[in-house]
Amino acid sequence: MDAPVRRSRASKPKVRTGCLTCKARRIKCDEGKPECKRCKIGGRKCDGYLPAQEGMLAIVPKQLIGVPAVTLPGESRALEFFFHRSAPLLAGFFEGAFWNGSVLQLSLAEPAIRQAIAAIGSVHEEQGLKRLEDSNVSSAGPQTAVQLYNRAIRLVIARANVDPNAIPAVTMASILFTCFEFLRGNAPAAASHITSGVRLLQEWRDKTGTQPVGPWGQSHKSFESQFMETELAPILSLFNLNTCEFGPGQRSRVILNAVDEHGFLVLADKFEDLREARVALVDLVTSTSVLFSNMDESVGKGQLPDTNLVTVFSGMRNNLDRWKANFENLVDRKGATWDKAQRSAADNIRIMWCSTEIGIISYTVGTETAWDAHRDSFEQTLRLSESLISDTDRYPDDLSKTLSLDLGLIFPLHAVAWKCRWPRLRRRGLDLLLRSPKREWLLEAERYHALFTRVMEFEESALSVPFIDTPDADEEDFLPPEHARIHDFYCQPLPNTTSRTGNKYTLHAVTFETKPDGPHGEPRYHTECIRMPTTTSQIVGKGDQGDVEVIAPLTNLLSIKQWAKPELTDMQTASLLKGVVFGLD
Known part of the structure; x- marks a missing residue:
């Protein structure tokens, strides 16, 4: 046969x-x-x-191509770890084209980029091993990570000094350096790299005459401009916003959509994809934050808002309403065609919107029990968070939850754990904090879980009968009274109280503020020590012996600006200003 x-x-x-x-x-x-x-x-x-024969190499100055690489011990391992574990984590829901595509392509031609991502892979693996306490696996080590990082910085500085056309590549390097410092917990250095990246973006716009003139996503004159505006600028914008809000970042901001002569954002009539909707929302939150800071500055000088500022705030509220309508329209038009990843990305945007609404609510409530009117927002936050955290494709193990730079769960979940009185909802919020990515930016979920577990215990101690979660328990019988609610807190780590064996814990002196005589009565304070997990310290500068590390205090993420606080202005002024901003009587 x-x-x-x-x-x-x-x-x-x-x-x-x-x-x-x-x-x-x-x-x-x-x-x-x-x-x-x-x-x-x-x-x-x-x-x-792309133009013929071009790609990511179009953004690389010709003299950068072919620069010989100097390989350090462990660099290959760190690169492999970056591409298999770090890149998908950093890409999140929206930046896959950058982390899984552009970074890889440019690293093949530019040693500085390759060494920067190797540094990220090395420090990420080291952080993961510390958290998982896996003594049987060894990484390249922190020394290799710092060597790679410093070498990448030197190469980038040298190129930037001799070649003005290297702006896109140097901006990419700024983003990579920022991520390295986020992983290390070095807040000042991360903020400095973000500021550098924002400055480079503005320099590029000024040099090429490519300031935004319409909604984000417009056509661009060149591949380089398209790369700057559609891949680098959205990352810089989100980094900058979160660092300014939750860390020591500078107050210079970057906006991706155009701004008209009245200071209003120029948004698209309708969104064509989720990324466009997300960029618009980040722009709205950024511009609102700038307006609030300007308001604080005016009130600090004893000035009430002028007519122009009233108009601007009115436009801000209209833009927020318009964004919500446009997003719902996008979901109605295209939601049925989305795959699982796109549906999760939409849920991530919904979480961002929930956070925006919670931030606005914090300005409008007059008492702690006034949060009761927003139970629907709490329930939506929990439902969306549960869906995202339970995705085993995205989070197959604990290492995949090391760091998130776009999820944004700590802020809304800490609001549920703090401001929601319903015992079952609060406990769900606390549980999700423990299950969420362990760090976002410079915030640690486990520490907020420890703090607000104690807040819940403190408030529920005023109940005559403790809450026990049984099927027949009526939550209405277990709502902490107004006089027992925690209005604010002040947290300070105590020196020399960190455990050096196993998981690290640090004692924190936490002062709780209550108002037992009513919302307008004199506050009372109670201080106690709370043992909190501390997986990373925060580098705050350089000393004679090297990096100076401290345990950063937890901050009140719901803290409102001074202009909205009656105790810092007066009741009439605060009411007037909130009426201007939020349309309140």
């Missing part, structure tokens, strides 16, 4: 000239022009094509 003829599949060269959208989605493109049919059929915006 003749042997069966083995058929071979026809071999065709791999096409690498598809549109940018299909490349990001890693699917075959039909290469239709000016936009491909695959994008049209899927209802997606086709981002067009």
Whole structure:
């Protein structure tokens, strides 16, 4: 019998000239022009094509290509760890094209980028091993990470000094350096790199005349400008916002959508994809934060808002309402076609919106029990958080929860654990804090869990009968009274109280503020020591012996600006200003 003829599949060269959208989605493109049919059929915006013979190498100055690499011991291992574990983690829901694509491509040509990502992989593995207490696996070590990091910085500085065209590559390096410092807990250094990246973005816009003139996502004059505005700028914007709000960052801000002559954001009439909606929301929160800071400055000088500022605040509220309507319209139009990853990304945006609403509510409530009117917001926050945290594809193990730079769960969950009186909802919020990514930016979920567990215990101690979660327990019978509620807290780590064996714990002196005589009565204070887990210390500077590390105090993430506090202005002024901003009587 003749042997069966083995058929071979026809071999065709791999096409690498598809549109940018299909490349990001890693699917075959039909290469239709000016936009491909695959994008049209899927209802997606086709981002067009790269110029011939160009790609990520277009942003690399010619003298950077081919620079010989100097490999340190452990660098290869750190690179492998970065691409398999760190990049997917840092990409989050929206920045896969950058972390899984552009960074890889540029690292093949630019040693500084390669060494920066190796430094991230090395320090990430080290942090993960410390958390998991896995003594059987060794990483490249912190010394290698710092060597790689310092070498990358020196290379980038040298190139920036001799080549003005290296702005995109140097901006990418600023983002990588920021992530390295976030992982190390070095708040000042992270803020400095973000400030540098924002300055480079503005310098690029000024140099090329590419200031935003319309809604984000517009066409760009060159691949470099498209790369700067669609890949780098959204990351810088989110980094900058979170560092300014929850850390020691500078107050310079970056806006991706255009701003009209009245100071209003120019948003699209309708969103075409989730990333566009997310960028718009980050812009809105950023611009609102700037307005609130300006208001604080005016009130500090004894000035009430002028007519122009009233108009600007009115426009801010209108833009928030418009964003919500546009997002709901996007979900109605395209939600049925989304895959699991896109549905999760939409939930992430909803969590961001919940956080925005919670931030606004914190200005409008007059008493702690007034939060009761927002139970629906608490329940939605818990429902969305549960869905995101339970995704085993995204979080297959504890290492995948080492750090999140876009999830944003600590803020809304800590609000549920603190401000919600319903015992079952509070306990769900505390449980989700423990199950969420352990760190976001410079915030540690486990520490907030420890603090607000104690807040709940303190408030519920005023009940005549302790709450026991049984099927027949009526939550209405176990709501802490107003006089027992914690209005504010002040937290300070105690020196020389950190455990050095196993998990690290530090004693914190926490002062709780209550108002037993009513919301306008004199506050009373009670201080106690609380043992909190501390997985990372925070580097605050340099000393004679090297890095100076401290345990950063927990901060009140719901702290409102001075202009809205009656005790810092007066009742009439605070009411007037909140009426201007939020339309309250």
